[in-house]
Amino acid sequence: MEGTDHAGRGFSRRAFLETGTLAAAAVPLAAEARPGARAMDEAVAATTGVPVMLRINGGEHRLTLDPRTTLLDTLREHLGLTGAKKGCDQGQCGACTVHVDGRRALACLTLAVAAQGKSVTTIEGLAQGGTLHPVQQAFIDCDAFQCGYCTPGQIMSAVALISEGHAGNAADVCEGMSGNLCRCAAYPNIVAAVEQAARELTAVPKAA
Amino acid sequence: MRPFTYETATDAPEAVRAAAASADAHVRAPVQLIGGGTTLLDLMKLDVMRPERLVDVTPLYARFGRIEATPQGLRLGALVRMSEAAEHPAIARDYPVVAQSLAQAASAQLRNMARLGGNVLQRTRCNYFRDPSYSQCNKRDPGSGCAAIDGFNRLHAVLGTSEACIAHYSGDFAQALIALDATVEVLGRQGPRAIAFADLHRLPGRTPHIETTLEPGELITGFVVPAGQWTRRSTYLKVRDRESYAFALASAAVALDMDGDTVRHARIALGGVATVPWRAREAEALLAGRTLDEAAATEAGRAAFAHAVVHQNNAYKVPLGQATVARALLAAQAMRL
Numbered sequence: 001m002e003g004t005d006h007a008g009r010g011f012s013r014r015a016f017l018e019t020g021t022l023a024a025a026a027v028p029l030a031a032e033a034r035p036g037a038r039a040m041d042e043a044v045a046a047t048t049g050v051p052v053m054l055r056i057n058g059g060e061h062r063l064t065l066d067p068r069t070t071l072l073d074t075l076r077e078h079l080g081l082t083g084a085k086k087g088c089d090q091g092q093c094g095a096c097t098v099h100v101d102g103r104r105a106l107a108c109l110t111l112a113v114a115a116q117g118k119s120v121t122t123i124e125g126l127a128q129g130g131t132l133h134p135v136q137q138a139f140i141d142c143d144a145f146q147c148g149y150c151t152p153g154q155i156m157s158a159v160a161l162i163s164e165g166h167a168g169n170a171a172d173v174c175e176g177m178s179g180n181l182c183r184c185a186a187y188p189n190i191v192a193a194v195e196q197a198a199r200e201l202t203a204v205p206k207a208a
Numbered sequence: 209m210r211p212f213t214y215e216t217a218t219d220a221p222e223a224v225r226a227a228a229a230s231a232d233a234h235v236r237a238p239v240q241l242i243g244g245g246t247t248l249l250d251l252m253k254l255d256v257m258r259p260e261r262l263v264d265v266t267p268l269y270a271r272f273g274r275i276e277a278t279p280q281g282l283r284l285g286a287l288v289r290m291s292e293a294a295e296h297p298a299i300a301r302d303y304p305v306v307a308q309s310l311a312q313a314a315s316a317q318l319r320n321m322a323r324l325g326g327n328v329l330q331r332t333r334c335n336y337f338r339d340p341s342y343s344q345c346n347k348r349d350p351g352s353g354c355a356a357i358d359g360f361n362r363l364h365a366v367l368g369t370s371e372a373c374i375a376h377y378s379g380d381f382a383q384a385l386i387a388l389d390a391t392v393e394v395l396g397r398q399g400p401r402a403i404a405f406a407d408l409h410r411l412p413g414r415t416p417h418i419e420t421t422l423e424p425g426e427l428i429t430g431f432v433v434p435a436g437q438w439t440r441r442s443t444y445l446k447v448r449d450r451e452s453y454a455f456a457l458a459s460a461a462v463a464l465d466m467d468g469d470t471v472r473h474a475r476i477a478l479g480g481v482a483t484v485p486w487r488a489r490e491a492e493a494l495l496a497g498r499t500l501d502e503a504a505a506t507e508a509g510r511a512a513f514a515h516a517v518v519h520q521n522n523a524y525k526v527p528l529g530q531a532t533v534a535r536a537l538l539a540a541q542a543m544r545l
């Protein structure tokens with residue numbers, strides 16, 4: 001999320017992470033430690049790399065990927081979209097939640113090749129211009145996180161839950177958000193944030 | 209994950225031809241159809257399933273993605289999403305056990321991804337099956353033994369087990385289908401055929417790696433649930449370690465055909481406690497013609513587990529399952545229609 005932090009400094013967490021990734025890539029540590037493994041990975045990619053076209057946050061991306069690449073790894077490792085998080089990589093925690101054709105889905109159990117022809121929205125695509133999505137704002141207002149690792153997934157899930165029409169009360173929010181685990185147990189504030197955003201989003205009739 | 213090739217199926221016979229290249233339909237068949245991928249990719253990451261070729265059947269949604277509720281019954285396409293069926297108003301009203309079994313399964317994200325065809329073929333959550341660092345698993349590696357029988361078997365089955373395998377069938381939707389006498393429609397190399405849902409899954413016996421009666425390549429295209437006055441008086445009760453987003457420790461799908469307080473026919477299926485989707489016929493027989501009250505419901509619960517075989521850590525499933533059956537029966541009776 002780009003913007004201003006609590007102290008009012010301008011910053012970009014994504015830009016920071018991208019710089020970090022590039023710096024790491026410039027030091028071929030892994031290759032030196034495991035030359036055989038690296039060569040094998042490359043051989044596999046070379047023989048099985050397939051062209052993939054993805055539509056993410058309204059933009060088109062053309063890549064060549066090993067068919068094994070998940071949508072989550074594609075976002076994080078190939079496109080620098082590190083908002084969706086890898087918690088378990090097994091469909092159990094919800095940290096990787098994105099929207100596929102408007103439905104919330106787990107990027108870690110989606111193959112990138114199978115996401116072709118669909119429209120993917122990630123946490124990076126939620127804010128409109130400089131304005132946070134009401135769910136993002138509600139998470140800040142309600143202090144709905146501690147470490148923040150689960151937060152992008154929680155927010156993507158909450159946005160979908162509200163548009164599914166099942167965020168009317170705390171019990172429904174708990175049930176509807178049960179696919180998003182929070183290791184810091186910020187649950188009470190998450191529920192409050194989702195309820196706040198739901199009130200706000202359902203009060204005004206949605207623009208077409 | 210091991211390398212594989214990926215292709216999309218543009219028509220159903222093509223998907224069948226591609227998948228039929230497998231020699232058999234067992235857990236490790238080298239060609240796998242992929243729907244939502246929520247079972248398959250998970251198990252591929254764990255190196256439990258090792259397909260060389262994936263055939264994506266989701267493009268067949270246009271043909272097999274429909275839900276039709278008619279006076280004859282309910283027809284569910286195999287590519288319908290779990291969430292679509294769970295939210296369908298006619299299903300919620302006329303087949304509540306179907307809607308509830310789906311709504312109480314997995315999470316909202318998984319229900320959007322997973323399809324009904326893949327759902328009934330989901331694989332056990334037996335921790336030894338899911339972890340290849342245990343060398344013993346007859347389901348993964350036929351003949352290797354069963355680590356669960358002398359292992360930590362709190363989640364495992366007490367009904368339908370064999371000396372080769374005690375892995376539990378962990379899905380929910382299948383219980384609703386078997387209770388309502390559903391039929392599964394499949395397309396194979398010889399054309400379409402219909403199988404009673406109760407005949408789809410095979411008891412583990414000595415071949416736990418062969419889980420269904422499907423032929424290699426056979427594509428599930430849909431399910432048909434016959435209509436009947438009992439489908440409205442139906443419910444799914446799921447007991448789990450936490451209130452949401454967990455597999456069943458014990459569950460009961462119940463549909464009651466009542467004449468006042470007298471049972472004409474009770475349909476009862478059990479989840480979380482058996483190796484396959486399980487119809488509790490003894491309990492059904494015991495209730496036929498009887499007044500349904502707490503005593504009868506409790507007796508039915510006991511009958512359902514009369515042949516249970518327990519292991520070190522799962523004996524609790526017998527009283528838990530008995531109580532689940534009794535509570536589900538009374539809850540269905542109390543429904544106001």
Ligand SMILES: Cc1cc2nc3c(=O)[nH]c(=O)nc-3n(C[C@H](O)[C@H](O)[C@H](O)COP(=O)(O)OP(=O)(O)OC[C@H]3O[C@@H](n4cnc5c(N)ncnc54)[C@H](O)[C@@H]3O)c2cc1C
Nearest residue numbers: 241243244245246247248313314323325326327379380428
């Ligand atoms: C964290 C987690 C929690 C879960 N909790 C629950 C729960 O509480 N209750 C529950 O019931 N389930 C639960 N599940 C399981 C989930 O419901 C299944 O994984 C899902 O329904 C499988 O559907 P799919 O389309 O993703 O199947 P896939 O993974 O695509 O396929 C599964 C298998 O079926 C085969 N297949 C798929 N479609 C067809 C077809 N049309 N014809 C023939 N073969 C086919 C594939 O080859 C594969 O072998 C959970 C899963 C996860 C990851």
Ligand code: FES
Nearest residue numbers: 087088089094108
């Ligand atoms: S990383 Fe996808 S669900 Fe945990």
Ligand code: FES
Nearest residue numbers: 146148182183184
């Ligand atoms: S805020 Fe730390 S995991 Fe949720």
